[in-house]
Amino acid sequence: MYLSTLLRSALSLVAGWVVLLLSHVALAAPTVSQALKLEPIQSDIQFDTPSLEEVEDCKIQPEKGESASGWTVLGPDMRPLRRFLDTNADKKVDTWCYFREGIEVYRDVDADFNGRADQYRWLGTAGTRWGVDSDEDTKIDLWKEISAEEASREVVNRTPDVSIDCCLPTMNSGR
Numbered sequence: 001m002y003l004s005t006l007l008r009s010a011l012s013l014v015a016g017w018v019v020l021l022l023s024h025v026a027l028a029a030p031t032v033s034q035a036l037k038l039e040p041i042q043s044d045i046q047f048d049t050p051s052l053e054e055v056e057d058c059k060i061q062p063e064k065g066e067s068a069s070g071w072t073v074l075g076p077d078m079r080p081l082r083r084f085l086d087t088n089a090d091k092k093v094d095t096w097c098y099f100r101e102g103i104e105v106y107r108d109v110d111a112d113f114n115g116r117a118d119q120y121r122w123l124g125t126a127g128t129r130w131g132v133d134s135d136e137d138t139k140i141d142l143w144k145e146i147s148a149e150e151a152s153r154e155v156v157n158r159t160p161d162v163s164i165d166c167c168l169p170t171m172n173s174g175r
C-alpha cells in the first residue's frame with residue numbers, strides 16, 4: 001500500500017517534469033547570438049550591442065514571473081542587454097526589450113498577441129514616447145504618450161510621408 005502511494009507520487013513528479021520540459025521546448029530559449037540578431041523595429045534607438053569577443057561572455061537567463069516569462073540576455077558585466085517576454089502565457093514572445101548601460105531604453109510590444117509588434121515605447125534615458133501602430137506597418141499612427149519636447153523633435157525629424165497630426169501629443173502633453 002505504502003509502496004504504491006510512493007510509486008504514484010514518483011510518477012506524478014515525473015509527469016510534472018515532462019510538462020515543464022515540454023513547455024520549455026515550446027518556448028525554446030534562443031542562443032545569445034540568435035537573441036542579439038533581433039533589432040528594434042524603430043530605427044533611431046541607441047542600445048548596447050556587445051562586440052564579437054564579448055558575445056562569448058554573454059549569458060541567457062530565464063525569467064519567470066507572475067505576469068510574464070521569457071529570457072534576459074546578460075552582457076559580460078551581467079547587465080541586461082535584451083529581454084524577451086511572453087506576457088499572456090501563450091508561449092509566444094510578445095515584448096522585446098532593448099537596454100543601454102543596463103537601463104531599458106526601448107521595447108517593441110505585440111499588444112494583441114498576433115505575432116506582430118503594434119506598439120513602440122521609448123523608456124528610461126531614451127525618453128517617454130509610446131507610439132501605436134494600429135495597422136502594424138512599422139509606422140506610428142498615433143502617440144499614446146509623448147512629451148512636448150519629443151513631439152516637436154518628431155515634427156522636425158519625421159519623413160514627409162508621416163502626417164504632422166500623428167506627431168502631436170495625445171496624452172500627457174506638457175510633461
Ligand SMILES: [Ca+2]
Nearest residue numbers: 086088092094
Ligand atoms: Ca505571448
Ligand SMILES: [Ca+2]
Nearest residue numbers: 110114116118
Ligand atoms: Ca500585434
